[in-house]
Amino acid sequence: MTTLPLAEVKARLSAVLDELGLTHERVVITRNGRPEAVLLSLxxxxxxxxxxxxxxxxxxxxxxxxxxxxxxxxxxxxxxxxxxxxxxxx
Incomplete structure (x- = not known):
């Protein structure tokens, strides 16, 4: 499972979504260093x-x-x- 800060997810959302589709690896999104949400493929x-x-x-x-x-x-x-x-x- 990959962990990324919210700012990076915002800046690279399209690339992050492309990667999700290929790897099916969940992405933990952090805000202020704390896990806040999980992004996964449909x-x-x-x-x-x-x-x-x-x-x-x-x-x-x-x-x-x-x-x-x-x-x-x-x-x-x-x-x-x-x-x-x-x-x-x-």
């Missing part, structure tokens, strides 16, 4: 929010774990096979 925020939603939805974590176990056992079909099943016989 992708990272959406990922955090999605994780919170998954953890907060009863039963969803169990469904994801069950699906992962099925995949690990090889109990899955390809997208092509799924599409073919839905098209039916020709």
């Amino acid at each position: 992708d990272d925020l959406e990922s955090i929010e999605e994780t919170i939603d998954v953890l907060a939805t009863p039963g969803l974590r169990d469904q994801l774990d069950a699906a992962a176990a099925e995949i690990e056992r090889g109990d899955w079909i390809s997208a092509e096979e799924l599409a073919q099943r839905h098209r039916g016989p020709r």
Whole structure:
């Protein structure tokens, strides 16, 4: 995690945002030497929010774990096979 003073963030905001998009590293913004805020990419925020939603939805974590176990056992079909099943016989 990078720490930058507010004055530097103001002066280099465009470059800081470019770097966030590339590195996904959070930036702690300080004011008068004290941590005041955190800047993170929109992708990272959406990922955090999605994780919170998954953890907060009863039963969803169990469904994801069950699906992962099925995949690990090889109990899955390809997208092509799924599409073919839905098209039916020709």
